[in-house]
Amino acid sequence: MIRLTLSLLATVGLAAESCCGAAYAADETLTLATTTSTDNSGLLSHLHPDFEKKTGIQVKVVAKGTGASLQLARDGNADVVLVHAREQEEQFVAEGYGVLRREVMYNDFVILGPPEDPARIRGIRNPADALRSVAQGGHCFVSRGDGSGTHVREQQLWRRTGLPLETDAVTVILEGQKRRYASVRPPGGWYVSVGQGMGKTIMVATEKRAYTLADRGTYYAFALSTPAKTDLAILSEGHESLRNPYGVMAVNPARHPHVNFTGARKYIEWITSPEVQEMIGRYAVEGKTLFYPSARVPELR
Amino acid sequence: MFDDVLRNAWHLVVTFDPDVFGYAVRSLTIATVSTLVAGVVGIPAGILIGQHDFAGKRAVVTILNTLLALPTVVVGLTVYMFVSRQGPLGHLELLFTVPGIIIGEVLLIIPLITALTVAAMSRTGRDVRKTALALGASSRRAHWTVICESRFGILAAIIAAFGRVVSEVGVATILGGNIDRFTRTMTTALVRYVDMGEFALALALGMLLLTISLSINILFQFVQGGGQE
Known part of the structure; x- marks a missing residue:
């Protein structure tokens, strides 16, 4: 049988x-x-x-x-x-x-956030200024946290805010040589690193009513679909440092x-x-x- | 939300979407071939371990049971190390192919089939063997009786292994690369829809997968019923 x-x-x-x-x-x-x-x-x-x-x-x-x-x-x-x-x-x-x-x-990156915009960043062109407001108010920010191009750019923007940053580092031994992979993040429980792709990160930010950095293409795909998959709004855009x-x-x-x-x-x-x-x-x-x-x-x- | 899922699922079925058909064929091919290969290795191994008492048997069973907890991503990455261009089997060009996925799945479910076969044997084993010997069977004959009496447990092992492969994402993603028209399966397509925020479509695909699994299990049930008569 x-x-x-x-x-x-x-x-x-x-x-x-x-x-x-x-x-x-x-x-x-x-x-x-x-x-x-x-x-x-x-x-x-x-x-x-x-x-x-x-x-x-x-x-x-x-x-x-x-x-x-x-x-x-x-x-x-x-x-x-x-x-x-x-x-x-x-x-x-x-x-x-x-x-x-x-x-x-x-294309370019945009800073998304809930339309009610508790951190009052709407219209701030320089993303570093916008992120500083989010951080100082302790408003939730969702980070890709996955070493992607978007995550790399996000870290550059945090460096430009002039805020104190923490370094998360892992040491990896490759071909007998130690390599250190480091990423920076602002300290604080309001900063959420999800380690996911762009789509999932937007969904997490939507659920948590949080701010996030996204590429415009993925954001449009989520915001302009019927029914819309996110109600987050573009709050900061158009600055040279957001070019992708x-x-x-x-x-x-x-x-x-x-x-x-x-x-x-x-x-x-x-x-x-x-x-x-x-x-x-x-x-x-x-x-x-x-x-x-x-x-x-x-x-x- | 849920009626959207049902509508999407129905739409996928009636339009006979060629992409979805491709995912389904790929998923079933992978699950079938993997279960077959792993069964050829795992069932005899399970029978051998189950029928013989030897030093270290407990350790072997413990290791097998531990391997059941192996994350699929770890299996995928381990095989990746071997079939990647840098790895010892790189020249075989198995990465991002269906056979590459199958290798990972086979390694994933061999412990499952072996452990469940051992469990099936030990459940029926001792009593059946004693009875058979008491009734005058030879030792070899008694072994065979035990195997026959454990067949439903072994079939359950095959069904469980098939289900594990068909529902699995980690190995299929790492070794397959989720490449459209080549290695995209039901589950990795589902994950991609989740990434794209198409939750209703993802769940519809999940329902379709479950329906396919249901028909296969009914088929198994039929085979099993045939054996009982």
Whole structure:
């Protein structure tokens, strides 16, 4: 009887394998490590059919935070990277892991908060001033806390507030060498670090009636859907320090000879081409532009 | 909220969404193949451990039971270390593939199947063996009787293992990468919908998964019933 069960399982398994096996049979694939904001906003699924049509290369999208995406690429598990944390990208190139880095597009971060705005930051353009008000009033602030590009930017903004900060550090031993990963945060129980993606962080902030830093694209996707998933409002926006540029890089074939470097080069040439840049600029969700191609730079208000 | 969930679930079923169909096929393939492979290893191991008294048996059973508490993320990361490009099996290109996920799931459920098989054997074992020997069975024959009498417990182990894989997120995310059209499963698609704030759609997918599991369990029930006659 057990044998019967097992053979039954085997039959089902083989049938399923052969029926979804076609998905692996693609001639050429390219693994793109990118951030949740480009994936969850629908931009990549809007653009990629064009790339696949032109080159016949299927793009496999792995969407993680910027930190995790760069780590995947360092380990040679991706061919091309599209992320938003300029310092880390430059370090990635300087360490010899990445080549052919190009600017692709940008969007911007916004500070969200409950519409009743207990910290009275509405209209404060400089995010450092806004965050200082939130901190001084002890109002709840939800942080990504996951080493993502957004989290990196949030820490830069806290440094600019001039407030005393605490350092959370972990020491990791990699290849026999000690590395210290540190993140800074203001002290106090009002600061909540959730260690989640952008979407979940907005949901937590909504539930807690808290302030948070979000990228505009994810915020629009949550606020403009029907029914709206968040009632948080944009309270501070438009400052230069909130600009969020995305860069694309190929994984260096000198470091990882197995990577699909030809495909990565084609991808970079394609996404920076005038035609695709225009597609990026025209891409809108609920009538709102989410990303601006870097080739043409409109003024941030 | 809940009627939205039901409406979404119904919509997914009637429109026969090809994406969702793909997730379901992938989830079932992974769960079936993993359970099969882990069963081939775990059931004989469980029978061997259950039928023989040896020094250190208690320690082995304790270790097995402890492994049941292994977080799926730890299993996923351990396998990641091996199949990542930097790892010893990197050249096999198993990371972010369905076979890669299956390796992780198999390692996750081997302890489960083994431990439950051992438990099934020891529940029926001693008495049945004594009775069989008293009735004049040979030692080998008595072993076989014990195995036959434990078959429902062993089947329960298979069902539990299948359920563990089909509902699991950690291994599937780390080893699969949640890549659309390649490695996205029912559960990792569900998590992505949660990330996107599409809670109703996520729950609808959860209901669909539960329905599929229900049909499989009814099938098992049928097989089990057939065995009882």
